[in-house]
Amino acid sequence: xxxxxxxxxxxxxxxxxxxxxxxxxxxxxxxxxxxxxxxxxxxxxxxxxxxxxxxxxxxxxxxxxxxxxxxxxxxxxxxxxxxxxxxxxxxxxxxxxxxxxxxxxxxxxxxxx
Amino acid sequence: xxxxxxxxxxxxxxxxxxxxxxxxxxxxxxxxxxxxxxxxxxxxxxxxxxxxxxxxxxxxxxxxxxxxxxxxxxxxxxxxxxxxxxxxxxxxxxxxxxxxxxxxxxxxxxxxxxx
Numbered sequence: 001x002x003x004x005x006x007x008x009x010x011x012x013x014x015x016x017x018x019x020x021x022x023x024x025x026x027x028x029x030x031x032x033x034x035x036x037x038x039x040x041x042x043x044x045x046x047x048x049x050x051x052x053x054x055x056x057x058x059x060x061x062x063x064x065x066x067x068x069x070x071x072x073x074x075x076x077x078x079x080x081x082x083x084x085x086x087x088x089x090x091x092x093x094x095x096x097x098x099x100x101x102x103x104x105x106x107x108x109x110x111x112x113x
Numbered sequence: 114x115x116x117x118x119x120x121x122x123x124x125x126x127x128x129x130x131x132x133x134x135x136x137x138x139x140x141x142x143x144x145x146x147x148x149x150x151x152x153x154x155x156x157x158x159x160x161x162x163x164x165x166x167x168x169x170x171x172x173x174x175x176x177x178x179x180x181x182x183x184x185x186x187x188x189x190x191x192x193x194x195x196x197x198x199x200x201x202x203x204x205x206x207x208x209x210x211x212x213x214x215x216x217x218x219x220x221x222x223x224x225x226x227x228x
Contacts, residue, residue: 042221043204043219044219046217094217
């Protein structure tokens with residue numbers, strides 16, 4: 001069965017600083033990987049996704065993520081965080097095309113002025 | 114940009130009452146899903162629906178839950194007799210068929226409070 005671990009429950013960074021949110025997955029084959037962002041009381045917005053090909057994927061809002069098969073990781077990065085990036089971030093994995101996504105517990109990002 | 118829409122945005126119901134949450138998926142999508150998120154917890158898969166039948170469901174999706182696509186546009190989740198522990202945000206989602214079928218687009222959610 002697929003699973004996702006987000007080791008960091010809460011991260012605080014200063015505005016303008018770089019950000020890396022960790023995600024580790026467990027799945028036997030090449031997974032489909034996603035990062036979503038959720039602002040308080042809002043739905044889930046897809047930031048980026050990885051299916052195959054280039055292991056460094058670019059997403060919206062200046063985010064990128066790198067798939068590392070050897071480490072079973074799909075970490076999310078942003079070179080310079082903005083106050084509006086404060087939100088909950090979820091990593092998710094799907095095993096099959098149009099199959100269910102399994103979500104991690106989420107990482108809450110706080111941005112200090 | 115097309116989006117998944119959900120109604121109601123918030124519903125308060127008494128324990129034991131039936132609740133129907135409604136969703137309008139993106140028009141050309143063929144796969145439909147319901148997820149839920151209990152306050153402060155992770156997003157959990159409930160059920161997926163394709164070709165007018167359930168394709169997969171989780172252990173959470175017991176006999177109290179049902180889904181239906183009553184017409185060409187709506188996708189509903191019914192909870193027959195609500196329990197306190199059903200209080201959660203319920204997200205509807207949809208995806209296309211084919212290579213993009215694993216990109217799931219979520220609605221804004223329906224917040225259900227059972228009292």
